[in-house]
Amino acid sequence: MKKTLPYLFILLLLSSSLSFAQERNPVVENIIKEANENSQLEILGHELLDVIGPRLVGTPQMQQAHDWAVNKYKGWGITARNEQWGEWRGWQRGITHVDMVHPRVRTLEAMQLAWSPATPRRGVTAELIILPDVQDSAAFQRWLPSAKGKLVMISMYQPTGRPDYNWEKFATPESFEKMKQEREAQEQAWRERISKTGYNIRTLPQALERAGAAGIVTSNWSRGFGVNKIFGAYTNKIPSIDVALEDYGMLYRMVEHGDKPQIKIQAESKNLGNVPTFNTIAEIRGTEKPEEYVMLSAHFDSWDGATGATDNGTGTIMMMEAMRILQKVYPNPKRTILVGHWGSEEQGLNGSRSFVEDHPEIVQNIQALFNQDNGTGRVVNISGQGFLHAYDYLGRWLSAVPREITSEIETSFPGTPGGGGSDYASFVAAGAPAFSLSSLSWDYGTYTWHTNRDTYDKIVFDDVRNNAILAAILVYMASEDPETTSRERSVLPLSPRTGEQMVWPTPRPATRKGGQD
Known part of the structure; x- marks a missing residue:
């Protein structure tokens, strides 16, 4: 009994301290409150997926989605624009x-x-x-x-x-x-x-x-x-x-x-000739370090067998919701907050690769980038992407996230850099600390990834809401962090496939004129 009481007391003390630390951060508390009490995810999902529909690069629906996102952001008081990065074969699906x-x-x-x-x-x-x-x-x-x-x-x-x-x-x-x-x-x-x-x-x-x-x-x-x-x-x-x-x-x-x-x-169907292709970029300007950037990232385009709900409608509305919440509860960030909604990820990360090529001044000053792309599930894995000191800063930022969210997340540090797969890889190749918020499967690979069944009804909004909270808190913490993140790379291990030492991926050029005959 004498050993048990002090042990329980210490546990209670630690629990109270952690709870108090979280409660006394009004921004974190307001992020959670806004996400849970005033969520816009369902209406965003309806407008994007049911009304606009799939977003195949080169189609009128893709352009409609870009314009819709810009108008949504402006309605929330957030500066937004469409940036042309190339052109693609224009096509419109008919009956x-x-x-x-x-x-x-x-x-x-x-x-x-x-x-x-x-x-x-x-x-x-x-x-x-x-x-x-x-x-x-x-x-x-x-x-x-x-x-x-x-x-x-x-x-x-x-x-x-x-x-x-x-x-x-x-x-x-x-x-x-x-x-x-x-x-x-x-x-x-x-x-x-x-x-x-x-x-x-x-x-x-x-x-x-x-x-x-x-x-x-x-x-x-x-x-x-x-x-x-x-x-x-x-x-x-x-x-x-x-x-x-x-x-x-x-x-x-x-x-x-x-x-x-x-x-x-x-x-x-209709062949529309060559049409311009865009990324949608939205921005909350920083007050103390406006030339340093914290980024949210999700590709906007989809295949069009269905409506692209989990690839990548959920990533899109999650990032839009995070930006909406941040604008409301944290409108004057220390660093500039950007979100990139990329075009033509499905054909080779073309939108994000173009952004990396066109904006070296931003890429070299990224504090951190968070990308989400693999379905509707709650985030369960974050890798350090080969950045040697990623644990130091990601650990600090994750400590502010509610335990009921982080308890599901496995981390691996320093990890290895992603060479492809989604848009964070475009930034990792350029040396920017970019991280994938990887989700629980929900049978993504079989039932919704690039399929004719990737529709609104497959969205698990509780999971997407948690992901929006996670992203918003990570952005807030990265913006407030007095330290600039380290870009030092780890020594990469031997490849299990080749037995040779792995090398850091190199930036690849974007295809800026695609889908042509």
């Missing part, structure tokens, strides 16, 4: 309708790929054929005339539409293992089938187009119920569509059994 018309009538779950050419006004109706398994590229060249006037299926037939977790739950271990082995064998065989044509997945559609094919039909399954990944077309004149696994499998079986299925594709 897509795909129907099987023979041997029976059925409307299919399918959509045009991004930047796919439109069909003629009456659509394209043709018979489906499957990419053949030829002996070599010479045999494929002899086969190519057979594709003329046909819709060519170039994706593998999936043996199951059930995700692996569903098999694990209900199948016998032997049945599950058998399915996996058969699928792996099919995947290997399909890779070889494509390789033997002499082309790859990018150049094959172009070869079929030159041979007179009526269109390209794919199915890019994401290993989840009803989920396909939707990317861009590689054709210039004929339509390219993605068909959901269930319908694709039905059509594939029909072709194999000699039923000669025909489908009609009606796709009303």
